[in-house]
Amino acid sequence: MKKRLFTPGPTPVPEQVMLRMAQPMIHHRNPEFMEILTRVHEDLKYLFQTKQPVLVLTCSGTGGVEATMVSMFSPGDKVIAVNGGKFGERWVDMARKYTGNCVELKVEWGTSIQPDDIIAALKQHPDAKGVYFTHSETSTGTATDVRAMAKAIREHSDALICVDGITAVGAHELRFDEWGIDVCVTGSQKGLMMPPGLALVALSERAIKAIETAKLPSYYLSLKKALKSYKDNDTPFTPAVSLIIGLDESLQMIKAEGIENVWKRHQRLSAACRTGCEALGMRLFSNSPSFAVTPVWLPEGVEWKAFNKVLKLENGITVAAGQDAYAGKIFRISHLGFYDELDMLAVIGALEMTLKKINHPFEVGSGVSAVMKAFLEESVAV
Amino acid sequence: MKKRLFTPGPTPVPEQVMLRMAQPMIHHRNPEFMEILTRVHEDLKYLFQTKQPVLVLTCSGTGGVEATMVSMFSPGDKVIAVNGGKFGERWVDMARKYTGNCVELKVEWGTSIQPDDIIAALKQHPDAKGVYFTHSETSTGTATDVRAMAKAIREHSDALICVDGITAVGAHELRFDEWGIDVCVTGSQKGLMMPPGLALVALSERAIKAIETAKLPSYYLSLKKALKSYKDNDTPFTPAVSLIIGLDESLQMIKAEGIENVWKRHQRLSAACRTGCEALGMRLFSNSPSFAVTPVWLPEGVEWKAFNKVLKLENGITVAAGQDAYAGKIFRISHLGFYDELDMLAVIGALEMTLKKINHPFEVGSGVSAVMKAFLEESVAV
Numbered sequence: 191m192k193k194r195l196f197t198p199g200p201t202p203v204p205e206q207v208m209l210r211m212a213q214p215m216i217h218h219r220n221p222e223f224m225e226i227l228t229r230v231h232e233d234l235k236y237l238f239q240t241k242q243p244v245l246v247l248t249c250s251g252t253g254g255v256e257a258t259m260v261s262m263f264s265p266g267d268k269v270i271a272v273n274g275g276k277f278g279e280r281w282v283d284m285a286r287k288y289t290g291n292c293v294e295l296k297v298e299w300g301t302s303i304q305p306d307d308i309i310a311a312l313k314q315h316p317d318a319k320g321v322y323f324t325h326s327e328t329s330t331g332t333a334t335d336v337r338a339m340a341k342a343i344r345e346h347s348d349a350l351i352c353v354d355g356i357t358a359v360g361a362h363e364l365r366f367d368e369w370g371i372d373v374c375v376t377g378s379q380k381g382l383m384m385p386p387g388l389a390l391v392a393l394s395e396r397a398i399k400a401i402e403t404a405k406l407p408s409y410y411l412s413l414k415k416a417l418k419s420y421k422d423n424d425t426p427f428t429p430a431v432s433l434i435i436g437l438d439e440s441l442q443m444i445k446a447e448g449i450e451n452v453w454k455r456h457q458r459l460s461a462a463c464r465t466g467c468e469a470l471g472m473r474l475f476s477n478s479p480s481f482a483v484t485p486v487w488l489p490e491g492v493e494w495k496a497f498n499k500v501l502k503l504e505n506g507i508t509v510a511a512g513q514d515a516y517a518g519k520i521f522r523i524s525h526l527g528f529y530d531e532l533d534m535l536a537v538i539g540a541l542e543m544t545l546k547k548i549n550h551p552f553e554v555g556s557g558v559s560a561v562m563k564a565f566l567e568e569s570v571a572v
Numbered sequence: 573m574k575k576r577l578f579t580p581g582p583t584p585v586p587e588q589v590m591l592r593m594a595q596p597m598i599h600h601r602n603p604e605f606m607e608i609l610t611r612v613h614e615d616l617k618y619l620f621q622t623k624q625p626v627l628v629l630t631c632s633g634t635g636g637v638e639a640t641m642v643s644m645f646s647p648g649d650k651v652i653a654v655n656g657g658k659f660g661e662r663w664v665d666m667a668r669k670y671t672g673n674c675v676e677l678k679v680e681w682g683t684s685i686q687p688d689d690i691i692a693a694l695k696q697h698p699d700a701k702g703v704y705f706t707h708s709e710t711s712t713g714t715a716t717d718v719r720a721m722a723k724a725i726r727e728h729s730d731a732l733i734c735v736d737g738i739t740a741v742g743a744h745e746l747r748f749d750e751w752g753i754d755v756c757v758t759g760s761q762k763g764l765m766m767p768p769g770l771a772l773v774a775l776s777e778r779a780i781k782a783i784e785t786a787k788l789p790s791y792y793l794s795l796k797k798a799l800k801s802y803k804d805n806d807t808p809f810t811p812a813v814s815l816i817i818g819l820d821e822s823l824q825m826i827k828a829e830g831i832e833n834v835w836k837r838h839q840r841l842s843a844a845c846r847t848g849c850e851a852l853g854m855r856l857f858s859n860s861p862s863f864a865v866t867p868v869w870l871p872e873g874v875e876w877k878a879f880n881k882v883l884k885l886e887n888g889i890t891v892a893a894g895q896d897a898y899a900g901k902i903f904r905i906s907h908l909g910f911y912d913e914l915d916m917l918a919v920i921g922a923l924e925m926t927l928k929k930i931n932h933p934f935e936v937g938s939g940v941s942a943v944m945k946a947f948l949e950e951s952v953a954v
Contacts, residue, residue, distance in 0.1 A: 212590040253792040387812030430769030
């Protein structure tokens with residue numbers, strides 16, 4: 191059976207990227223590799239829309255966020271962290287562990303933090319040294335308006351603006367320099383269409399200045415070490431060579447398509463996905479939908495395990511389950527990275543096949559037809 | 573030109589491993605991947621000769637060693653670290669940074685620490701909580717007798733015995749359980765014949781107990797988190813899926829050859845490499861040679877840059893340069909991982925071609941002939 195992956199990381203890896211990584215190994219201090227890393231460094235600037243350094247670390251996205259915390263702050267530094275899902279929760283835990291002084295801003299799952307919320311928090315905590323928030327929260331499929339948040343924070347505070355862009359970079363518009371962001375982190379297995387194993391970390395001048403004086407201990411995840419090597423287009427430790435070579439290939443694909451077109455494609459596909467699900471009688475989970483992943487409520491009376499079994503074993507489709515309180519209640523369809531219109535048709539078609547098989551009532555063809563209308567009649571025009 | 577890599581990490585990756593990694597991406601919480609990770613966990617036990625857990629982390633070997641330090645110790649804990657080269661130096665730096673209490677045991681480059689040295693240090697520092705030392709120091713091509721060291725440490729101390737096996741695992745005999753080791757770390761791009769990006773960490777019962785009560789903060793590199801996920805053949809953060817799938821393949825190759833045969837092959841190839849170099853009039857650098865990498869002094873009057881240029885650009889061979897005080901004075905030939913007898917013939921043959929081209933006097937054929945004798949007349953029988 192043909193298998194199709196619709197999970198928000200790992201995401202599908204294009205054939206040319208896989209084959210590029212299957213080339214004979216080269217040494218990371220060889221001129222051949224350093225030429226590749228130099229190009230990757232340049233192309234990552236394009237991806238983040240920045241003139242600032244974007245560091246390549248060999249770790250997951252979580253490791254990338256940790257690298258920023260342990261490299262920019264000192265013990266006792268107050269960090270505000272927004273918790274609107276599994277990943278926001280993680281940054282709260284992490285900040286508590288490292289600086290020992292974290293203000294948690296809880297946001298209901300499926301809703302997004304608003305600029306006014308952060309302004310209120312900053313007024314209450316004028317000594318905050320950093321604010322962490324998530325651009326696209328994977329667990330809830332919810333997007334935050336990073337531009338508005340960054341503007342609000344900068345107008346009311348000198349706190350470093352730290353964006354978890356792990357599931358957003360390459361899916362949502364992001365203008366690192368123009369929007370005045372200080373830190374943005376992503377992972378390779380997301381919009382970059384790569385296997386997991388790399389974190390990419392963009393740093394503003396202010397972030398770099400903070401790194402120079404920060405006092406938390408760090409070694410492997412030290413951005414001070416990484417910045418020093420970056421100047422020579424090198425890395426402080428043996429990097430994941432084959433993954434960086436694959437990244438070179440996927441960045442070429444993004445450049446060829448054009449980053450604004452990539453963002454628009456994600457907006458278009460996510461809108462069609464939502465439309466298709468709603469046409470099948472499924473309610474959307476988020477009131478601020480991410481362009482990377484669409485969570486939907488399971489229809490009344492549909493049991494997750496039976497539904498997923500048919501979807502996966504008979505239709506070859508892997509989607510993501512709901513997490514924590516929403517396990518068994520929602521599921522999440524990803525359209526992050528290497529997807530096109532016909533992929534959306536396929537996943538909605540597979541939902542129809544699955545609902546039919548488990549005898550859940552719906553109008554056959556209504557989902558896929560809504561998807562086609564979304565694309566062809568521009569009812570969800572972007 | 574055909575290129576051949578003789579560097580001690582990254583090392584060559586077998587074709588079947590590269591192609592296995594070039595398969596369509598799967599999700600790390602899929603049963604298909606969990607089956608692979610379960611098998612990898614089992615096979616890593618065989619590699620380390622242990623019944624204990626061997627954790628798979630997405631980071632370099634350095635990240636793996638850091639994981640053990642931040643997970644097993646508390647602030648102020650005294651750690652003895654042996655520094656006999658670039659990597660030993662790193663563990664000293666790291667222990668100073670994290671526990672703030674490191675006793676450095678300096679050993680001259682090219683020589684190995686002896687059990688008596690560590691016994692003396694332990695008598696002077698009976699409060700030491702851990703001892704870090706390197707099985708095969710890459711910068712000096714020098715091996716340490718881990719079995720004897722472990723015995724000496726255990727007879728005189730309760731300190732955790734922590735082995736940097738990064739360049740040794742798969743090249744040197746290692747019996748984790750039998751020798752009473754507490755921690756052993758390796759990296760994927762070494763004896764495991766894989767691209768870089770994974771660290772593998774074996775932990776004794778004593779190490780696991782230490783992890784339960786340790787107080788240094790950790791998150792991404794927390795072995796407490798990793799151990800918790802390990803029980804379910806899972807990982808706490810998105811792992812480098814494609815690399816773990818490749819590791820599954822390379823571990824099958826090691827099992828098929830048999831770990832004792834793998835060790836013997838490395839001993840045989842390293843002996844032949846040393847014999848070949850000496851036959852060409854090159855002096856060996858180490859007085860306790862590693863089976864993973866052979867450092868040799870450049871012959872009198874031979875300039876490194878000119879030599880390496882011919883070796884690399886005309887003969888396609890990449891070796892490793894000398895480091896620090898030995899830059900331009902020695903070079904290092906690796907035979908770690910996916911190498912056989914004919915590869916040793918090739919690298920010594922390339923040295924002959926290179927010496928000829930730069931007009932350095934030697935007897936043509938003496939190097940390769942010494943290699944053949946080493947293999948066929950068992951003058952270096954193992």
